[in-house]
Amino acid sequence: MRYPAEETAKRHELLVKKASEMVRERGFEQVSVAEVMQAAGLTHGAFYSHFGSKTELMGAAIERAMEGSREGVAKSFATAEGRTRYIENYLSEAHRERVAEGCAMAALSGELRHEPELQAVFARKLEEIVAAMGEPRAEAIVTVATMVGAMSLARAVGESALSAEILEAVKEGVLPDGPAARGAVPS
Amino acid sequence: MRYPAEETAKRHELLVKKASEMVRERGFEQVSVAEVMQAAGLTHGAFYSHFGSKTELMGAAIERAMEGSREGVAKSFATAEGRTRYIENYLSEAHRERVAEGCAMAALSGELRHEPELQAVFARKLEEIVAAMGEPRAEAIVTVATMVGAMSLARAVGESALSAEILEAVKEGVLPDGPAARGAVPS
């Protein structure tokens, strides 16, 4: 049967939101169309009334998740204190555990190499995030790479002691009062 | 029929080698047991004469790939020049393209979160690699995280101009003669 346009639009939004959480939590392949539909209270058959393919949904999911990052960065990086607070939160064990609501780059960059159709959205949103971090641009890029790499590794080593050590070391190395900024010379 | 023990051992080694390349190239899920067997000139049915499960093969594949990294790092990081050369090669477009023979951490860390049974091997080998990078340990960890993050992002953005820019920016920022070591202050 036909449904009210407003409710349909709401459900569409819910699908994107659920997908953006589920894809960060479990990855592209491990999220099934049926599960996303179920999370929105629907059956899988209705999926193709909302999206042309699973890939199309994933594109929307990435865009949604990274727009969240862009907003967070834009707000926080306005001041030096905000930047420090943002990085400390980013490199926290809380963020390591909360993958579904966390940074999409840390959650998905490793898989995007295998999803060529999604790389353009990712690149565009990453560009926006880097821009939101301010100048100098090269330094913003290094900071992003370091944070994303640290979180990827901290999550990849499971529950080992190394995980917390990675987060701590990178926090010290990247923050303004860390050894790098104090003039330590790389070996 | 029964086969000479020596040839069987050789084929077992070949399976691990092929798997270590294929898994870096395509990821855990996209490599099938049948394909690995085929790459070694066998049919899929013989797989369970060599490994107890696909996961077991993948564990051996990770260990093999990361042992390669450990050896490379141990050799190169003995001197400051070797370290610089290693990092320059690591952050090159050539390495970005040659995933199968490249760094296993960059290729696989993003997926390991979904493979809890493989995290222990990964953690152990990462520990060895960090140790091979020398002191100070915290700095070695930051360097690994930065390089891995840079390569993950450079590969995730596909063929965009941003890809080369990421590699270049991180090269400048991480190498001894880069701006970071020249005393630039993070914004």
Next chain:
DNA sequence: TGTACATCAGTGAACGCGCGTTCACTGATGTAC
């Protein structure tokens, strides 16, 4: 305002495919005597 009808987001069964794993079978190798 009322009426006839086209629309389209839903449902649930079905399709086709690839995958990890199992299994009966083969026959040269390696070993016990």
Next chain:
DNA sequence: TGTACATCAGTGAACGCGCGTTCACTGATGTAC
């Protein structure tokens, strides 16, 4: 040294499962008149 036999790495068919996608159908909504 010969011989009988157990071993086990192979083959190829089969199983069971989950997945993305398709499809016939439903019926309240929204629209044209």
